[in-house]
Amino acid sequence: MGSRVGRDSIEAMRRAAARRAGARRTKWKPAATRPTAGWAALTDAEQRVAN
Known part of the structure; x- marks a missing residue:
């Protein structure tokens, strides 16, 4: 407990x-x-370009 106080x-x-x-x-x-992966990872702008 002493180390936690410090x-x-x-x-x-x-x-x-x-x-x-x-x-x-x-x-x-x-x-x-x-x-971090897949279509759900793309931003709206990235999805517009990809489509």
């Missing part, structure tokens, strides 16, 4: 330093994952 405090210091530097946490969810 790790948490290091992480808190890192976040505080990032805030002082102007970085902010995002408030939106990450983008949905897209397929």
Whole structure:
């Protein structure tokens, strides 16, 4: 447990330093994952060209 306390405090210091530097946490969810292969992986523009 002691190592977690140290790790948490290091992480808190890192976040505080990032805030002082102007970085902010995002408030939106990450983008949905897209397929990496096949027709479903193509963007709308790529699908128009392919058809």
